[in-house]
Amino acid sequence: MDELRRYLAIVRKDLRVEFRTREILYTTTLFALLLVVIFAFAFLSDPAKSRDYGPGIVWVTVLFATTVGQNRLFDRERENDCLWALLLSPAAPSTVFLAKATAQIAFALLMQIPTILLILVFFDLRVTDPLAFVGALALGNVALGLVGTLFAAMLMNSRMKEVLLPLVTYPLFVPVVIAGVKVTAVAIGAPIAEDPEVWLRFLAGFDMIFAVVTVALFGRMVRA
């Protein structure tokens, strides 16, 4: 029960600080919208093909903008060395990690609502299978959040963290993006022969494996 209270307190603290400063939400949302506009200029010359490249645009935008947010996630903990206020408290490292990952996923999802709506409007895409579409985004964001939070914490004090974080995480994110693109393609009615359920199961499996691995590694990796 105490761990649940601690988990909720850390999530609430992160949300409170973010809604007060709006650093992560503003920067990531503006960055994502800018990416969509750039993609629109690059691809709108051939609107007939929007269903072909639409899923890719969705996931590249989600990936890039989420990484920008992850780079900022631990800045507040670095200021005044606050991560150690958490790690030296009786809270279990797994509680700290899951709370930080939850906050990160919440920020990413909030950023993605206007971004994805803009993509759907700009590229004239229609979601024919909303459940698969939302399911892929939800499961994909959990995967990005777990892995990204772990490495963002590890690289918190690195001077090159803006460069290093994508270098370290993107190879791990490749399967997530592939699965996300496949499900999104089916969800917007692209003419491909894929079973979205298989890819959704793949994403759920990825989430479960990385939930166990990242929770187990967090305490050791941030103390190293």
Add this chain to the structure above:
Amino acid sequence: MNPGALALQCESVARVFGRRHVLRDVSFTVHAGEVVAIVGRNGAGKSTLLSILAGRRQADRGSVRVVQGDRPATDSQTRSWLGFLPHDLLVYLDLTARENLEFTGVLHGRPDPVQRAAEVLSAVGLAADADRTVRTFSRGMQQRTALGRLMASGARAWLLDEPSTGLDESGRRWLLQLLAEQGREGRIVMFSTHHPSEVEAAATRVLVLDGGRLVADLPGGAEGAAAAFSLVDGGRS
């Protein structure tokens, strides 16, 4: 000895940064109710020792143990019982003083963190500024918030690295009274300082570090302070 009393045992602790030996074979035990000042020149190893005791850094050799009676504390108990105030204050600048203390109370499993935060804010003299974000505070007020964080945590052993930094004269007097009072209440208090007057006013014991070695373990008070700082100044010449 009280069977429930806490003790902090530091045994042959050594730490090396690169090729520099910051701590060499440091051993001592501190018991509940002791207020221990750690003195030494800049670079003597005071901050490193405190951060190793708090669990913020690992010792390269030796061990630190928290024991209650003769039973070693679990990891979770150790984290719950030790409170650390380093130079970086461990308070969130974008939260208010009240939010910081309530958050600390929840993290440390206090039964009524809201009530406790209100009491502590009054005790540290920040009741009127409780709902301002810490970023808008002066360094002295931030230091008071950080001290409040220790009080709100309910820690049984306080480890403080130069806790009077940023405090004005009345703040310093208040701090020294607070530390002495914590000792009388049965807490372990360890703090590093460069001021003989602070040792004299609050400490019941003084540890002198020189070049990473513990060179003296003296009683507190005026005589102990004078002897400790003559050793520190002797090392400087």
